Amino acid sequence: MRVALFVTCVNDLLYPDTGRAVVTLLERLGVEVGFPPAQSCCGQPQFNTGYRHETEPLVRRYAAAFEDYDYVVAPSGSCAAMVRDNYPRIAERAAAEGRDEGLAAAAASSVPKTYELTEFLVDVLGVTDVGAYFPHTVTYHPSCHGLRMLGLGERPRRLLEAVAGLELRELEGAEECCGFGGTFAVKNPDVSVAMGEDKIRHALDTGAQVLCGADNSCLMHLDGFLRRQDAPLRSVHLAEILASTREEPYRPARPFAPVETGKIR
Template structure:
């Protein structure tokens, strides 16, 4: 089984520990992980801002970088959703515009092989207890892309519930958006900040020591808001919790 890590721009630039945690976790489960150096952005910022044609070269590059892998694993629900949901749309539009079927073919080649981390663990490897140890109280925020586009359901919670030492507490209004929304937070800063403040207050109200998500973009927004409000709750990606052990704490 050939497995590649798609680390994403946010993790590469701001949260490298998350990518490291994915490799640590998967190797502990007996999976050899490759990291294709040719990978770049999946094109989500461009596509969401309306630059569809500018996104097309990135679709081609993604396909070239991950060609031949059985599974492409990413610790990002939003980037996994970009590939799975939007790549086919981009290819279909290009074909409809009379620019050939090549982009559609390229998109079809990578879509069925791309998995968000918790999908890969539960659906492909068939594991829920990954041997993790994290002696803290944690609350979980299901991100919009993971919840509504990938339909991750309870996979993340099932993994968290099997972590030794972890106490999982419910988050009020969990399914409400945190307000990040990619470029939404730039174009609608006031609304984004208000939504983030609501989410942060709910997180703090749980009494949890940490809040986790499957997307560091949302984690960044929630974490920044928590810090500005003076909350003691620590933001952490789910991959880092799952990679934690008694022998090597994160």
């Protein structure tokens, strides 16, 4: 089984520890992970902003970069959804305009082997207990792309519930958008801020030490609110929690706050 990490732009530039955590986790589970250096952006920012033609070379680039692998694993539901949901749409539109230029073949080869991390763990490797240890209270925010486009369902929660030492606390309004939405936050800042403030209020109400998510783009948005408030809650990507063990525990850049009890669970 040839498996590649698609680290994504956000993780590569801002959250490299998440990419390293994915490799650590998969190698612990016996998976040899490759990292083709030709990988680049999936094209989501361009596509979501209306630049479909400018996205097309990135569809072909993605297919070429990962052509030698059986599976491509991404620690990002939004990027995985871009490949699985939008690449076929891009290829179909190009074909309708009489200029396929290899897009149909690129999409056909990319879609079936691209997986978000939690669905790869649960559906392909068949595991929920990955041997992780994370002795902290956690609340989980399911991002929109993973929830609605990929249909991740309970996979992330099942993985978290199997982590030794972890107490999972329920997040009110968990299925509501955090307000990031990529360029949505730029084009609609007032609405985005209001949505983010709602999400953070509910997260703080849980009394958890950690706000967990499977998309660092959403966590980046929410972490901005937390930092400006100097809140006691820390954001951590799911991969970093799953990579943490008793022998090699997760070490936060800033200490976690003491556990609060008597909160919503």
